[in-house]
Amino acid sequence: MELNGIRYHVEQYGEGEPLLLLHGFTGSADTWRPLLRSWGDFRLIAVDLIGHGRTEAPKSVERYQMKQAAADLAALLDALRIEKANVLGYSMGGRLALSFAIWYPHRLRRLVLESSSPGLKTEAERRARQEADEALAQMIERNGVRAFVDYWEQLPLFATQKKLPKPVQDAIRRERLRHTERGLANSLRGMGTGVQPSWWDRLGEVKVPVLLLCGEYDEKFCRIAADMHERLPNSELVCVQKVGHAIHVEQPGIFAKIVSELIKRG
Numbered sequence: 001m002e003l004n005g006i007r008y009h010v011e012q013y014g015e016g017e018p019l020l021l022l023h024g025f026t027g028s029a030d031t032w033r034p035l036l037r038s039w040g041d042f043r044l045i046a047v048d049l050i051g052h053g054r055t056e057a058p059k060s061v062e063r064y065q066m067k068q069a070a071a072d073l074a075a076l077l078d079a080l081r082i083e084k085a086n087v088l089g090y091s092m093g094g095r096l097a098l099s100f101a102i103w104y105p106h107r108l109r110r111l112v113l114e115s116s117s118p119g120l121k122t123e124a125e126r127r128a129r130q131e132a133d134e135a136l137a138q139m140i141e142r143n144g145v146r147a148f149v150d151y152w153e154q155l156p157l158f159a160t161q162k163k164l165p166k167p168v169q170d171a172i173r174r175e176r177l178r179h180t181e182r183g184l185a186n187s188l189r190g191m192g193t194g195v196q197p198s199w200w201d202r203l204g205e206v207k208v209p210v211l212l213l214c215g216e217y218d219e220k221f222c223r224i225a226a227d228m229h230e231r232l233p234n235s236e237l238v239c240v241q242k243v244g245h246a247i248h249v250e251q252p253g254i255f256a257k258i259v260s261e262l263i264k265r266g
């Protein structure tokens with residue numbers, strides 16, 4: 001469907017409480033496929049975010065900015081005639097979900113943030129990250145998606161995924177390889193961790209119930225989640241044991257159960 005001039009790939013499953021699913025960097029709506037049956041009593045809306053998968057990857061970096069991507073989500077809910085939705089974001093998708101919560105609080109029922117962050121606290125951190133992400137974007141454009149995926153999947157953040165069954169690892173790799181150089185490079189430049197607004201000082205504005213999820217072995221994002229938990233007025237922090245960054249991949253059953261319980265809690 002077209003949202004603010006961009007052709008988005010959107011998948012819908014089931015009926016009931018609307019649950020908007022936002023994948024991470026290098027992900028897509030396919031990220032959530034193993035979980036669809038677990039959430040059969042929700043109205044699931046899974047999108048390929050801008051520059052990812054089957055959604056358009058425009059040339060303009062500005063079009064990927066958080067403000068625009070959040071406006072696209074509001075347009076998506078309008079198109080689906082959903083006034084308020086539960087929004088679940090993983091990693092980059094969580095940064096977008098939180099940005100949506102700040103800019104469109106009246107469109108939100110509950111928020112689930114898996115292994116995510118509100119951006120970076122200081123201008124110095126943001127500047128350094130922007131430079132690192134620009135270098136990574138240029139590497140993608142110079143060496144191609146396959147070389148980037150080879151590098152990306154070796155990050156310590158994803159070390160625990162090496163213990164997953166080979167077919168699961170292969171599915172993650174196939175999903176990552178499906179993107180274009182322009183889509184990934186411009187996603188980093190437009191909505192990367194260093195370029196997005198920092199929400200650290202505005203977390204007090206998020207009044208809806210927030211479920212913060214992190215994986216025990218993902219120390220960095222567990223520290224971020226604990227800090228967010230201190231600042232959010234209505235949040236719950238769950239540290240899922242014996243998993244890393246991508247909880248929904250490593251323990252899909254536990255992940256689905258925790259999320260379902262939050263949404264059904266009313």
Ligand SMILES: C=C(O[C@H]1C=C[C@H](C(=O)CCC(=O)O)[C@@H](C(=O)O)[C@@H]1O)C(=O)O
Nearest residue numbers: 024025026090091092093157192193246
């Ligand atoms: C490596 C760091 O940051 C990246 C890590 C995770 C985020 C993500 O969406 C990865 C999803 C995946 O590959 O499974 C990504 C993002 O938020 O855009 C970050 O760039 C780090 O150490 O901060």
